[in-house]
Amino acid sequence: MLKIDVPTRRxxxxxxxxxxxxxxxxxxxxxxxxxxxxxxxxxxxxGWVDHLRSAGFAVTVDETSELTAIRTRLRVPPxxxxxxxxxxAGYAIEGHVPAEAIRRLLETRPTAFGLAVPGMPTGSPGMExxxxxxxxxxxxxxxxxxxxxxxxxTKSIG
Numbered sequence: 057m058l059k060i061d062v063p064t065r066r067x068x069x070x071x072x073x074x075x076x077x078x079x080x081x082x083x084x085x086x087x088x089x090x091x092x093x094x095x096x097x098x099x100x101x102x103g104w105v106d107h108l109r110s111a112g113f114a115v116t117v118d119e120t121s122e123l124t125a126i127r128t129r130l131r132v133p134p135x136x137x138x139x140x141x142x143x144x145a146g147y148a149i150e151g152h153v154p155a156e157a158i159r160r161l162l163e164t165r166p167t168a169f170g171l172a173v174p175g176m177p178t179g180s181p182g183m184e185x186x187x188x189x190x191x192x193x194x195x196x197x198x199x200x201x202x203x204x205x206x207x208x209x210t211k212s213i214g
Contacts, residue, residue: 088162089114090149093126094140101140104152104182107210111155113144133196136172147171152180156212157193157205168197171204179209 090108094101096119108115120126126141127134130148138151145162148170161171172194173180179188188209195204206214 087112087114087159088145089116090142090144090158091115092117092140092142093120093123095119095121095123098139100152100176100182102182103184104140107181108155108158111159113155113158115142131169131196131198132172133201136174136194136196136201138172138174138176150174152176152182153193154181154205154207154210154212156210157207160205161195166195166197168195171195180207181210184209 090113092101092105092108092115094105094117105115105117123141127137127148127150130141130143132141132148132150136150140151142149144158147161147168149158150170150172152173153171157171161168173191174194175191176183177189177191178186180191190206190208190213192203193205193207194201205212
């Protein structure tokens with residue numbers, strides 16, 4: 057008769073701890089580092105950075121008053137400008153874009169320059185307080201712009 061050794065719970069936990077069952081990467085997909093450019097006097101930008109960090113992004117912040125030059129370099133259309141601009145994995149992120157939309161962008165990797173939330177919609181990340189409004193996250197590319205996702209606050213609605 058064939059005898060099969062079934063690992064004990066302790067044995068499985070030891071293998072997990074040693075990294076022998078799963079690779080050393082976390083089970084969650086690795087999130088690239090994000091670099092945020094913001095005006096030193098902007099208060100809501102810090103709330104957006106906190107939202108990103110809570111969602112698992114490693115964020116560095118550059119306080120600068122040269123946002124127009126940065127937006128020009130990253131090809132952010134002037135009509136989509138907001139109060140801060142970020143860079144992640146070759147994309148520009150303009151304004152109060154929720155972490156969920158950024159993750160989707162990084163998963164799908166469309167041919168585009170980036171994402172934007174023009175203005176400062178009430179309830180968007182960093183703009184909490186008051187009654188949240190519905191707003192679009194816009195994908196912008198050389199060929200134009202289109203809605204990418206729709207949110208109320210930080211909840212995706214389509």
